[in-house]
Amino acid sequence: MMKIILAGANGTMGKHVATLIDASNEHEIVAGIDQKENLYHTFPYYQHIEEFKGEADCIIDFSHYTVVPSLVAYALAHTLPIVVCTTGLSDETEASILEASKRIPVFKSGNMSLGINLLLALVKTSAKMLEDQFDIEIIEKHHHRKIDAPSGTAKMIANGINSALENPKRLVYGREGNHSKRQDDEMTIHAIRGGTIVGEHEVIFAGLDEVIEIKHTASSRTVFAKGAITAADYIFGKPHGLYDMDHLIYNL
Template identity: 50%
Template structure:
């Protein structure tokens, strides 16, 4: 039985994970962590990690960047594997995660979808072929409750394209303050917030007389919840400290 400590258990993503786990015979949520320690399900909920004294094989976090320091201290002290699914971290927080991974196994991904991670591979190949002569623009769309912009996934897509380019690009997040021609070495990133859009990401390679678009649409939060549970299964078997990613999970699944 895989025992999961779920941070952000009362949020939309947390409840998606709870719902999926309730239908699995070999996975259970042993406790939840939530800023408002209100019990919505049949497990105890605490307002901080320090209040939890039970046993867990892995912790999944789908909460808020403000909880990171608390989580990293708990992870390092308990040496418990962690799956960090929260987005919106700043550069200093990324450094903190990297530092904490020296003490415990940490899995981090800006998007837990298998389709998105396949998209990243396609983006790298496309940018390597088209990047020198095509303009690159990224459009991401999410529901009206999402706080961070651009999304962590949009940044992942931009970084994937940038890795394949010969010249380091400049990321442009808005154009209203600019009165100039588009620079050749830039990647434009635009954000849309509205309704209950689960998640939509598109990268556009715009050339002379032709346009290539690669697009991914998530129809349900269960896409990300299933990915988080798969990552938890993988990380529960990891004993060596380090920073792990979806690439490691996919390689493991393929037996590489």
Template identity: 45%
Template sequence: MLHIILNGCFGRMGQELQKEINNSEDLTVVAGIDRDRQEADFPIYQTLADATETADVVIDFSHDSSVAALVDQCVQKKLPVVVATTGLSEKTKQKMQEASRTIPIFYSANMSLGINVLIEALQKITPALEEDFDIEIVEKHHNQKKDAPSGTALLLADSINDVCQEKKDYVFGRSGKENTNPINEMGIHAVRGGTIPGEHTVIYAGNDEVIELKHTALSRGIFANGALKAGKFLKDQNPGMYSMSDLLK
């Protein structure tokens, strides 16, 4: 049985995680962390520091502003943590790197297994195409999403750039009448509307041919499923920084 503390338990993803956990016989929530005070089947605390329950892992779907403090508290309690919150600052990422010397930390800008398999595919085809194909990314999300472009769009762009011989300069949307659109630019475009859980399309556009690789999230359940797999994986790991590439090996 995996004993979980949910950070951000009443947010959209926190509630999605509760559904997945309730349908599993080998997962249980022992405590929740949230500023909101609602009724739950487990104790609710304002911060992890207040929690007294014994747990195997903390799973975080919260707000980027709260992640640094959570990581500090996980270090104090010697608790592994899965950070699934997006839009993290470089300062917070650096804190996570430092904390990973003491505790296991799992971080991914996208917890979907499909997105991470897509990354592997992009890294295989990009070297053959980069010289002759323009590369653009279009991402779509619901109208409540605060950050743009999405962390996943940046994750895809970085994974492409990692295997490019000539690194791409990111252009966030395109406007103006004198654009030259050189091949060493990668456009990243954000759409916000309705209740779209998440859609990412990577376009390779060459002369007279176009290749598109697309991932569509039909529900938030895929992110909850990936985070729970990460939690199971992290339980028995040594201190260090882990990602989906480690889980998929």
């Protein structure tokens, strides 16, 4: 049975992960890491990961971007694989994750849904075929409590599209004013925040007299929790390296 440290255990995503693991015979949460008081689960809680002195097999992170450096440091010190699901990370933290992957297996994705990553594969193929004839716009929608904008997933999609283009686009965030005519070299990301929207991402390819729309809607956060647990299973026992959803999807 895989022993998991769950960071952000009292958060919305942490609760979804814990609920799935409670129903599993293959995983066990040995420690929850969260600044909030434990109100939901029976496993032991710690405010800081360094306080946990037990044994574990993997860390799943759905915490706050300020907590991630300490999780990565703990994973390095204890040679543990880590699944990083938190978005909005600083450049410094991103660099530390890359450095850590030289010594331990690190799984990192801006979105843990298998569906959204299949969307990414589709839009990369589409962008490569339509580059010279279609404008590309990205629209992402989330609940009103989400703190980062645009979403990590939207950035992941934009970066994926640019990786497929011969001439990568300049990213623009929103559009306003009287001198905002669309330029040929831009790709715009629009962020919408409202209500309890779980997550919606749409890529629009707008050409002459035709429009292609590729869209993914998450109706429950359970899809992200399942993806994180699947990622933990995937990297357990793997050599050091930086893994993402492409590795998982193409090895299902």
